[in-house]
Amino acid sequence: MPVRQGFKPLDLVSLSQAPSLPRVARIARPDDPALSLITDLHHGPCVVASHLDNLPQTLHLMMRAGVRMVFVSGADGKLVGMATAEDIQGERPVLRASRHQMPHHELTLADVMTPVHLWETVDLHSVRHACLGDVAATLKEHGLRYLIVTQRKGQELTLRGLFSARRLELAMQTAIEPDLHSRSFAELEQVLAH
Known part of the structure; x- marks a missing residue:
């Protein structure tokens, strides 16, 4: 395919007032495709903080x-965990x-994050x-507020995206509460400790 020649600059407009920041307010139904509300990390930056x-x-x-969860990197720059606003402001640090x-x-x-080995993830193929x-x-079933999506490329497992319970709740106009009845006492203790 030949490369187009003769590009021209777009017209610029001066602002008379400051624009407002965008608000993503999407209405969704439970039968909409899952990919419609994924935060795809291939198309946007993810927030990473040091351990x-x-x-x-x-x-x-x-x-x-404008996020409520950060990924945490170790001294070598590799992913070692994640931390939510609840992890930082809740009982865990106290x-x-x-x-x-x-x-x-x-x-x-490093003191409050959820280490990678404790993550429960889903593969992009399933999503x-x-x-x-x-x-x-x-x-709901796993008592998660974030569902991390991974993708296998050959031998490498990469972080692909995530779902936020809060974003789904706003879009579907319903609450996603953890199903505490299906959890063992040990799992319930872990949920209550967060």
């Missing part, structure tokens, strides 16, 4: 980025500081054939 970042610093980063007899302000993301109701049911 050594302190909690106030990370909350500030999250507020500026308990951790108390247990280790250290000041709250000295806690880092391609699912609807939003399936994703909501998965979040």
